[in-house]
Amino acid sequence: MRAVGEFSWLLSFGDAEEQRANERARAAAALLRSLAPEGLVDAIPAARTLFVEGSPAFDAGVLAGLEAGGEALPPPPRREHAIRLHAGGEDLPEVCAALGLSESAFWEAFLAPIFTVGFLGFAPGFAYLYGLPRSLRLPRRRTPRIKVPARSLAMAGPYVGIYPAVMPGGWNLLGTAEGDFFDAGRLPPALLAPGDTVRFVR
Amino acid sequence: MTERALLVRKAGLLTTVQDLGRPGWGALGIPAAGALDPEALRIANLLVGNPEGAAGLEITLQGPTLEARGEIDLAVSGGAFGPDPGRLVRLRDRGSIELRPRAAGGGSARAVVAVAGGIAVPPVLGSRSTCVSAGFGGLHGWPLRRGDAIPVGDPFAPPHADAQAPELPASGEVTLRALPGPQAELFGDAAAALFYSSAFRIRSESNRIGFRLEGPPIPCDPAAAEELPSEGTALGAVQITVDGQPIVLLAERPTTGGYPKIATVVAADLGLLIRAQPGARVRFVPATPAEARRLRAEREERIGRFAEEVRSR
Numbered sequence: 001m002r003a004v005g006e007f008s009w010l011l012s013f014g015d016a017e018e019q020r021a022n023e024r025a026r027a028a029a030a031l032l033r034s035l036a037p038e039g040l041v042d043a044i045p046a047a048r049t050l051f052v053e054g055s056p057a058f059d060a061g062v063l064a065g066l067e068a069g070g071e072a073l074p075p076p077p078r079r080e081h082a083i084r085l086h087a088g089g090e091d092l093p094e095v096c097a098a099l100g101l102s103e104s105a106f107w108e109a110f111l112a113p114i115f116t117v118g119f120l121g122f123a124p125g126f127a128y129l130y131g132l133p134r135s136l137r138l139p140r141r142r143t144p145r146i147k148v149p150a151r152s153l154a155m156a157g158p159y160v161g162i163y164p165a166v167m168p169g170g171w172n173l174l175g176t177a178e179g180d181f182f183d184a185g186r187l188p189p190a191l192l193a194p195g196d197t198v199r200f201v202r
Numbered sequence: 203m204t205e206r207a208l209l210v211r212k213a214g215l216l217t218t219v220q221d222l223g224r225p226g227w228g229a230l231g232i233p234a235a236g237a238l239d240p241e242a243l244r245i246a247n248l249l250v251g252n253p254e255g256a257a258g259l260e261i262t263l264q265g266p267t268l269e270a271r272g273e274i275d276l277a278v279s280g281g282a283f284g285p286d287p288g289r290l291v292r293l294r295d296r297g298s299i300e301l302r303p304r305a306a307g308g309g310s311a312r313a314v315v316a317v318a319g320g321i322a323v324p325p326v327l328g329s330r331s332t333c334v335s336a337g338f339g340g341l342h343g344w345p346l347r348r349g350d351a352i353p354v355g356d357p358f359a360p361p362h363a364d365a366q367a368p369e370l371p372a373s374g375e376v377t378l379r380a381l382p383g384p385q386a387e388l389f390g391d392a393a394a395a396l397f398y399s400s401a402f403r404i405r406s407e408s409n410r411i412g413f414r415l416e417g418p419p420i421p422c423d424p425a426a427a428e429e430l431p432s433e434g435t436a437l438g439a440v441q442i443t444v445d446g447q448p449i450v451l452l453a454e455r456p457t458t459g460g461y462p463k464i465a466t467v468v469a470a471d472l473g474l475l476i477r478a479q480p481g482a483r484v485r486f487v488p489a490t491p492a493e494a495r496r497l498r499a500e501r502e503e504r505i506g507r508f509a510e511e512v513r514s515r
Contacts, residue, residue, distance in 0.1 A: 002384065003381070003491060004381075004383060004384045004436050004439070004463075004466055005436035005437065005438060005439070005466040005468075005469070005494075006468060006469060006491060006494040006495055006498060007469075008437075008466075010384050010433060010434070018431065029229065041225045042225050042226050042227075042228040042229070042234075043228075043229065044228040044457055044458060045229060045434075046434055047431035048431045048433070049431070049433040050434075051228070051433060051434020051435070051458075053225065053228075053436070056495075056498070119229070119432070119458060120229060121432055121434075121457045121458025121459065122231065122458065122459070123335075123336060123456065124230065124233070124333070124336045125231055125232075126231050127231075128432070165336070165337075182231075182336075184232075184326050184327060184338035184339065185326065185338075188230065189227070189230060189232065190230040190231065190232070193229070193230060
């Protein structure tokens with residue numbers, strides 16, 4: 001655990017496997033929220049860390065056990081989503097060529113796993129999903145796009161994500177997903193939350 | 203009481219409704235937003251008899267021209283904009299105010315306008331702040347436009363006609379105290395020495411997400427930077443881009459990100475940065491957590507004293 005500002009801290013989870021480290025970061029976030037210590041402002045799990053922000057009333061002593069204790073925690077509540085997708089993303093031909101797969105073989109492999117929301121960021125409602133088979137992974141595009149269409153289903157490295165709105169982005173566009181992934185006027189405002197699972201259907 | 207409002211006759215360069223933001227939604231990727239200069243917002247609100255966190259208008263470089271519907275008291279803090287910054291201004295029905303910067307180029311780049319009764323747009327996720335990067339909150343999710351009618355609430359308490367707000371400094375030469383960032387070690391001693399001894403300039407592309415600085419490239423091992431997993435980002439974190447240029451992350455920064463961060467500007471010094479004009483020179487000096495806490499305590503004391511002063515009138 002290290003202080004990264006006057007009232008903010010990063011807890012690190014050093015497991016070899018990123019998804020396992022993320023699981024522990026999410027569990028620690030859930031535990032911290034359930035403890036509801038005085039002055040807790042925000043707790044943001046990410047790939048390998050939990051970022052904690054407090055007010056001056058926050059006592060960072062409560063964080064001491066969380067880095068070690070993430071393991072034994074019960075999994076926090078989660079929702080299961082079935083998200084319909086439409087193929088035809090701009091990068092799909094290039095992606096299939098790079099992987100040496102036909103489009104139908106690509107989708108067969110892509111639709112098999114159940115994905116897990118590891119964390120959000122980049123933009124409101126933008127979720128980083130774990131579960132992409134290793135055989136499908138490609139780096140992000142060399143040159144990012146200035147405008148990615150809303151609801152674009154995309155992948156980069158180990159992650160799959162859905163762009164909730166029109167925004168710049170450098171991931172490989174595979175298709176379009178159905179759903180309203182961010183609506184500030186709704187509770188919860190983001191469709192996908194850390195720990196939720198996603199099954200893609202066609 | 204009749205419906206009071208401010209009509210936007212000229213929008214200004216970037217005028218947004220802001221309060222103290224909506225922290226707590228970071229796990230869903232939602233930035234806190236809120237006034238870049240919370241100290242200015244709190245002081246302006248105290249002048250007009252509002253709670254410190256009531257919603258006001260954040261104005262940028264060239265402020266708006268506003269026309270009152272109904273009698274409206276307002277006050278500007280954080281910069282010399284309009285006829286009487288730091289003091290109460292009373293607009294009669296149909297009266298208007300031009301919030302032009304008074305000292306061309308030399309003064310503050312940003313200020314906050316508080317309105318007695320607060321800006322009465324409906325809160326979204328607990329705050330009236332505009333999240334410009336995602337287009338929600340505020341009046342319609344975006345910066346104000348000509349012709350907008352900004353709803354104004356009923357006054358909370360009598361304003362303080364003869365109070366003079368403490369001035370918040372604005373300068374073309376800014377020194378920011380900074381704590382080590384989460385990747386301080388990744389940069390090494392030579393890069394840190396360069397970072398803390400160089401002068402940077404504020405680029406005009408700076409915005410509510412972050413202030414982009416320009417200076418000698420700060421080297422960082424590209425392989426190590428590429429490997430860096432996404433992590434939550436602190437207000438004031440100084441991330442270094444692939445071409446070695448610093449960005450100071452502000453209220454609308456993405457909640458997680460994977461660029462290496464060499465330092466974190468102490469909260470009490472962020473106002474100096476956001477009030478500085480594009481082109482102003484910025485230096486960083488190392489600080490300790492104890493110093494950062496002391497600076498924040500001093501700021502709270504300053505605001506507390508002013509709150510006492512206006513209350514005792």
